[in-house]
Amino acid sequence: MQRSGESSIFLSQTGNSLKLTNKVAVISGASRGIGKALSKRFASEGAVVCMCARHVDQLRTASLEIMSSGGKSFFEQTDISDEGQVRDFLALCSSNFGPIDILVNNAGILGPRVPLSGYLSQEWTKVLSVNLNGLFYMTRNALPFFAPAGGSIINVSSSVGKIAQPNWGAYGVSKFAAEGFSQALSIELRSKGIRVNSVSPGAVATEMRHQAYPQEDQRDLRKPEEILDVFVYLASDESKHVTGKSFDAQHFTKG
Numbered sequence: 074m075q076r077s078g079e080s081s082i083f084l085s086q087t088g089n090s091l092k093l094t095n096k097v098a099v100i101s102g103a104s105r106g107i108g109k110a111l112s113k114r115f116a117s118e119g120a121v122v123c124m125c126a127r128h129v130d131q132l133r134t135a136s137l138e139i140m141s142s143g144g145k146s147f148f149e150q151t152d153i154s155d156e157g158q159v160r161d162f163l164a165l166c167s168s169n170f171g172p173i174d175i176l177v178n179n180a181g182i183l184g185p186r187v188p189l190s191g192y193l194s195q196e197w198t199k200v201l202s203v204n205l206n207g208l209f210y211m212t213r214n215a216l217p218f219f220a221p222a223g224g225s226i227i228n229v230s231s232s233v234g235k236i237a238q239p240n241w242g243a244y245g246v247s248k249f250a251a252e253g254f255s256q257a258l259s260i261e262l263r264s265k266g267i268r269v270n271s272v273s274p275g276a277v278a279t280e281m282r283h284q285a286y287p288q289e290d291q292r293d294l295r296k297p298e299e300i301l302d303v304f305v306y307l308a309s310d311e312s313k314h315v316t317g318k319s320f321d322a323q324h325f326t327k328g
């Protein structure tokens with residue numbers, strides 16, 4: 074996909090006594106689903122939200138929705154599997170808004186639901202290039218822009234990244250990797266005051282979930298907006314001593 078080179082900044086007034094006031098949050102995969110809902114929620118809590126994904130029209134819509142509710146946002150068309158695009162995006166976030174306080178590595182793709190023995194190599198590479206390389210590119214290139222006081226990194230995982238299930242292929246493997254990445258990084262960054270935790274959303278009504286379970290009636294599932302409290306908690310100072318932990322968004326208790 075060609076990049077449009079387009080980016081926009083929308084600024085407007087927000088209220089106070091919010092959980093993320095004046096924090097700068099970077100969210101990948103913000104064009105739809107959980108990432109879009111999370112961007113809107115973080116903005117409603119007072120954060121400036123820097124959003125990326127590949128579909129720029131959907132990012133623009135998300136940004137307009139944030140602005141119409143009085144929030145602040147920025148977006149840039151970015152494929153997280155391309156490290157150059159990731160670098161450009163993060164540099165723009167920081168040059169526009171200053172140090173980053175929060176990074177949510179949310180973007181991901183599903184890939185085919187087939188056994189590993191029949192998994193095509195090109196599909197394997199494609200899924201890992203987004204779910205694993207993208208996670209690494211976003212994190213490594215965001216770290217130099219983190220606020221001196223530290224911050225919070227939240228990696229979006231999955232139940233199939235904790236207990237292996239058949240027919241999840243590279244997706245399941247990438248989520249196990251995300252859990253390991255989160256654990257190692259949390260130890261490495263502890264002295265810098267940057268916390269790293271993972272969140273498994275559970276079954277949530279999104280395009281990815283529909284792709285995984287096409288026969289399912291999504292009206293029976295939680296909506297993205299209904300699973301976001303754990304993200305706000307982990308992004309906020311309320312969880313300032315919490316790091317190296319793995320959370321289940323649908324059974325969230327403050328720890």
Ligand SMILES: NC(=O)c1ccc[n+]([C@@H]2O[C@H](COP(=O)([O-])OP(=O)(O)OC[C@H]3O[C@@H](n4cnc5c(N)ncnc54)[C@H](OP(=O)(O)O)[C@@H]3O)[C@@H](O)[C@H]2O)c1
Nearest residue numbers: 102104105106107126127128152153180181276277279281
């Ligand atoms: N929904 C569930 O039930 C469920 C359960 C467990 C875990 N999760 C995890 O939750 C996260 C969000 O999933 P979702 O359900 O909201 O899925 P979704 O609706 O398919 O959204 C995925 C997001 O990732 C973005 N994305 C995909 N490839 C990208 C790339 N190369 N570069 C940048 N952005 C990219 C997509 O935007 P573009 O297409 O515009 O790039 C989109 O914004 C994922 O990490 C997923 O594994 C979801």
